[in-house]
Amino acid sequence: MERVLSSKGAATRQRIIEGAAALIRERGVANVSLDDIRAATSTSKSQLFHYFSEGKSDLLLAVAGHEAEQILADQQPMLGDLTTWPKWQAWRRRVIEKYDAQRRRCPLSALTAQLGMGNPATQAIVTDLYDRWHAHLVTGVKALADTGEIDPNTDADQAATALLTAVTGGATLLQATDRITYLEVALTAALDDLRSDARPRREASAA
Amino acid sequence: MERVLSSKGAATRQRIIEGAAALIRERGVANVSLDDIRAATSTSKSQLFHYFSEGKSDLLLAVAGHEAEQILADQQPMLGDLTTWPKWQAWRRRVIEKYDAQRRRCPLSALTAQLGMGNPATQAIVTDLYDRWHAHLVTGVKALADTGEIDPNTDADQAATALLTAVTGGATLLQATDRITYLEVALTAALDDLRSDARPRREASAA
Known part of the structure; x- marks a missing residue:
């Protein structure tokens, strides 16, 4: 069952990135699949590819950008x-x-x-x-x-x-x-x- | 055709490591197979597994040790x-x-x-x-x-x-x-x- 999504695309995208980042921190990047991320962030396949058109590499890059940001935020x-x-x-x-x-x-x-x-x-x-x-x-x-x-x-x-x-x-x-x-x-x-x-x-x- | 091998095991092992290191420096570690290393160092499969019983990971570790040594030697x-x-x-x-x-x-x-x-x-x-x-x-x-x-x-x-x-x-x-x-x-x-x-x-x- 999917959550009601925010009307703002940017917020949804950010939510997916943060969910993926948390999952990857917990399990290690090698042990996280796109399906795991979909499940953890309650996102459909089409949503995921809407925001990250190249799939996993695209999403991982966005997570890397988020983690870089985190280093400064910390x-x-x-x-x-x-x-x-x-x-x-x-x-x-x-x-x-x-x-x-x-x-x-x-x-x-x-x-x-x-x-x-x-x-x-x-x-x-x-x-x-x-x-x-x-x-x-x-x-x-x-x-x-x-x-x-x-x-x-x-x-x-x-x-x-x-x-x-x-x-x-x-x-x-x-x-x-x-x-x-x-x-x-x-x-x-x-x-x-x-x-x-x-x-x-x-x-x-x-x- | 195989070369005549040195009678000293250590020398053979070192020769394989150095050959593998050169190949990996040239092509990148992701693009070098055990067969490539066998070919480049004129080594048989049984020789390779004699010196590196766990196969590729074993050999790569030995190459890493060699490259670490090289950093000091340089x-x-x-x-x-x-x-x-x-x-x-x-x-x-x-x-x-x-x-x-x-x-x-x-x-x-x-x-x-x-x-x-x-x-x-x-x-x-x-x-x-x-x-x-x-x-x-x-x-x-x-x-x-x-x-x-x-x-x-x-x-x-x-x-x-x-x-x-x-x-x-x-x-x-x-x-x-x-x-x-x-x-x-x-x-x-x-x-x-x-x-x-x-x-x-x-x-x-x-x-």
Whole structure:
């Protein structure tokens, strides 16, 4: 028996994506079929193909986009308001807690592995995630520079890149080894570096 | 027609692994069958199952181990001799060059994605790689501390962790975005930090 559907197509589509995401988080992407998703979201076959015309790969891409969004959402409201040191520290704690709770189970990388990182649509989702994440960090570094909490000459783009790389590397190493230390140490070091750095970085180690 | 085989089993096994690795690098793991590997390495079916009794998964694991080894070998002789700043800089350049040449094509992660990071044997290979890599970096940091090129109180374990995380994060971001900047900036920042840091890291940002 089908539920009465929302009159808005976008809402229905979102509902299917969220239902599929929950099912995939629970069972793993390899163990979820389109029929499972139809059953869990009370959706007919024709509805599913209306919203995801290419079928499963189309739906999995939409779920990957949703999980990418979730990675940023999990860091809010801290990530969007990195204006003081205590707020940066609160963000750092949130990031470590999130990954410590997640351990090896990264919903996005399970999906991108399934879809293939060679797939341009997968690459676009992941690149967009990193670009938006980086932009938040740049804004936060600039806020500290503007209020004089760090050297006003700090290169915000490079500082944000080092921070994002610490988190990404920490998450990759966590997934491989089940150890949270890499993330903790690298993110803490990158933040300490931001706090103390008063030199232009590139010159210091040009060889 | 089969080649005359080496009398040493280990050499034959190694030859099969190297042949399989080359084929997989060329065509991608999804496009290489056991028959392709038999043909390319002039190996009989019974030989293949003699050395890899579980068949393809067994052989792919051995190839993953070989590719993990290759990641360390590609950084030599620098990685094993990080005793002065110029040697650290040479290592940094080698790492960036290697990944810049490789771009999205990481032979090890293609294999681990195929084998599944949930597989304990895959996890063991990757964890061992990171442990050995980390140990090389610890030795290098201690050498700098011993000769007074950096603060003798530097925590070598933490410094090595931050460096390894920068490289891993840079490689992950390169694979996702095809941009080398993350690796360049994060590794350079981590090295600058090592050079300039004179404070115990943990205290500085405990919140």
